[in-house]
Amino acid sequence: MSTSGKQSWNPDQYAANARIVSDLGAPVVELLAPKPGERILDLGCGDGALTVKLAGYGCEVVAVDSSPEMIDAAKALGLDARIMDGQELPFEREFDAVFTNAALHWMKNPAAVVAGVERALKPGGRFVGEFGGRGNVAAIVAAVESALGSRGLYSECPWYFPGAEEYSKLLEENGFSVQSATLIPRPTPLPGDVGGWIETLAQPYLSVIPDSLRGEFLREVVESLRPVLCDREGNWHADYVRLRFSAGKGWRWSDR
Secondary structure (H helix, E strand, O other): OEEOOOOOOOHHHHHHHHHHHHHOOHHHHHHHOOOOOOEEEEEOOOOOHHHHHHHHOOOEEEEEEOOHHHHHHHHOOOOEEEEOOOOOOOOOOOEEEEEEEOOHHHOOOHHHHHHHHHHHEEEEEEEEEEEEOOOOOHHHHHHHHHHHHOOOOEEOOOOOOOOHHHHHHHHHHOOEEEEEEEEEEEEEEOOOOHHHHHHHHOHHHHOOOOHHHHHHHHHHHHHHHHHHHEOOOOOEEEEEEEEEEEEEEOOOHHHO
């Protein structure tokens, strides 16, 4: 059996099991170096936790995400937040910068994303972000797919995890000058075992499992990952590898 399920978002569940994702976004904000008065697009804003920080620099920020639930949470923070597919950005030369954290790996048409970002930026604008890179959550993916396979099930991987050279080439093909693009291995602490992470962030895989068997499936995956992702004190981590990048539209970063 083969299928591809959909990811849905619950802001409370995200805060409980994946808040560390936005908490670790501070270095990306520093790389962006936002300035007061700049107009910035936060692409894949989630619940707005980092968008608020950008606004705190005195920037005019527009936040977009495909999840209505996450946009509602961002609006509750007083943000200009809009439901939007990041692969179909409608903006034209409107922003000084586009910022993104932990979102681009969900957008499996990266060429459309980068082309839309290029259109959205003013001449001389910059594109700065971080997302899952090659090797991200490799152990988790292998364990989940193995457990599915043993049941005769298959679900397409829901993520796009490119290498640094691959993504740099895509940026350059769309008119960007790449300042940096680096894969960063970053084992990331989890608030509980990896089951909570899978339930929150890997729902397309779970969609092929009947509800009545989901608990058993998760327990099996958790136990298979315990020797790999859990230390002797019982602390769990996710095997993250992040791709952090910065690029400018139509100019060399050193000229900035």
